[in-house]
Each structure stands twice: as C-alpha cells, then as structure tokens.
Amino acid sequence: xNKLFFLVFSWMAFASANLWAGGxxxxxxxxxxxxxxxxxxxxxxxxQYSFTESDSDNDTWIHFNTKTKTIWRKIYENNLNEWHRxxxxxxxKTFYIVYSQYEYTDESRTCxxxxxxxxxxAVSWPNRARSIGVSGQFPAMIKFNLVRIDGxxxxxxxxxxxxxGAFQEAWAGALEVPLTKALNxxxxxxxxxxxxxxxxIDYFTxxxxxxxxxxxxxx
Numbered sequence: 001x002n003k004l005f006f007l008v009f010s011w012m013a014f015a016s017a018n019l020w021a022g023g024x025x026x027x028x029x030x031x032x033x034x035x036x037x038x039x040x041x042x043x044x045x046x047x048q049y050s051f052t053e054s055d056s057d058n059d060t061w062i063h064f065n066t067k068t069k070t071i072w073r074k075i076y077e078n079n080l081n082e083w084h085r086x087x088x089x090x091x092x093k094t095f096y097i098v099y100s101q102y103e104y105t106d107e108s109r110t111c112x113x114x115x116x117x118x119x120x121x122a123v124s125w126p127n128r129a130r131s132i133g134v135s136g137q138f139p140a141m142i143k144f145n146l147v148r149i150d151g152x153x154x155x156x157x158x159x160x161x162x163x164x165g166a167f168q169e170a171w172a173g174a175l176e177v178p179l180t181k182a183l184n185x186x187x188x189x190x191x192x193x194x195x196x197x198x199x200x201i202d203y204f205t206x207x208x209x210x211x212x213x214x215x216x217x218x219x
Contacts, residue, residue, distance in 0.1 A: 023187040024134040028173030035067035071204045073216040095122045095139045112151045118144040133184025142173045
C-alpha cells in the first residue's frame with residue numbers, strides 16, 4: 001500500500017462528519033452496462049460522511065438509462081451490519097475521493113470489504129462561463145479503481161491462511177454540470193443527501209427531460 005493510500009485511510013479512520021449535511025454537491029455519472037448510467041454524489045460541506053444500512057439513506061444509488069429514458073433507485077439491503085464511508089480531499093490541482101463499504105459476514109466478524117479510489121485534475125468553476133452552482137477547484141472527470149476483499153478465510157489467519165482479494169475494475173466519472181448546478185441552486189430547500197436524491201429523481205422526470213421512474217431494484 002503506497003503512502004498516499006495509507007494517509008487517506010488514516011484520515012478516514014479518525015475524522016468525523018455528518019451524513020445529513022445539506023450540500024453543496026458534485027454529481028458524477030459513471031457508465032454501467034450499455035446505455036445504463038449511475039450517479040455518484042459527493043457532498044462538499046464536509047470532507048467525509050458515513051452511514052449504516054439502518055439509516056434512511058442507506059446504500060441507495062440512482063441509475064438511469066439514456067436509451068429507454070428510465071430512472072430508478074438501486075438499493076443494497078441485507079440483514080447484516082453494513083457500514084459505508086466516503087472521503088474527499090484536494091492537494092493542489094489533484095482531487096481525491098475514497099469510498100469504503102464493509103459488512104460483517106459471520107459471528108467471527110470477518111467481513112466483505114469493497115473500496116474505490118478516484119483521482120481527478122481540479123479546474124476552476126465557474127469554468128468557460130459554465131457554473132455548477134458553487135465556486136472552487138473541482139474536477140470535470142474522475143478516474144476510479146475498485147478493490148474488493150471477500151469475507152471468508154481459508155486456513156489459519158496468521159500462518160498461511162488465504163482470503164480472496166483482487167482489483168475488480170476501473171472506470172471514469174464525468175461531472176454532470178447542468179444537474180449539479182440545478183441541485184446546488186436548490187440547496188436552500190434540501191437538508192440531506194436523501195433530499196438531494198429525491199430532487200434528482202424529480203429533475204429527470206420533469207416533462208422537459210421526459211424520463212420515467214421505474215421500480216426500485218434491490219441487490
């Protein structure tokens with residue numbers, strides 16, 4: 001593990017934050033399969049937020065399909081103890097973001113753990129007469145890497161035991177400028193990330209954009 005990765009995780013371990021902060025936000029869209037996209041919200045009011053599956057805004061992601069003009073919530077729910085944490089930081093022109101999710105898988109407290117780590121080059125906003133509803137140094141594109149460590153161990157943990165862990169995939173997220181601006185312009189009436197996600201659903205299903213909301217999908 002390189003020094004930067006270690007420092008970011010040390011920062012995550014000791015910092016505290018509030019999930020329910022009311023923005024401002026950055027919104028990035030990432031490609032899933034075919035014409036499906038998902039949205040990543042980065043809450044800028046604090047450098048980190050964390051939540052559990054028992055919170056009303058549990059692991060809920062907004063997905064949309066540009067071909068079928070549909071939008072839906074994808075929700076990961078189960079009966080185990082699941083935690084999530086997102087952190088962001090900036091050093092000069094480099095913007096960093098880390099998202100970590102883990103859940104206990106059995107009474108011995110082993111866990112599945114997924115982490116994605118992204119970087120992007122920050123530019124000044126407003127940028128070329130475009131506004132995102134907040135001024136500052138933020139990236140138009142972020143490149144991500146996902147690493148996963150599975151729960152179960154084989155053999156003795158201290159003496160040669162093994163556990164599945166691997167790099168999963170790489171992808172990029174593009175800043176959704178009009179949507180980010182609309183969300184930040186409306187932030188006076190939005191108190192939480194949950195409110196922000198409701199706003200995004202309404203934004204897409206506005207007749208001017210013509211999307212239809214379909215049923216939530218649980219994973």
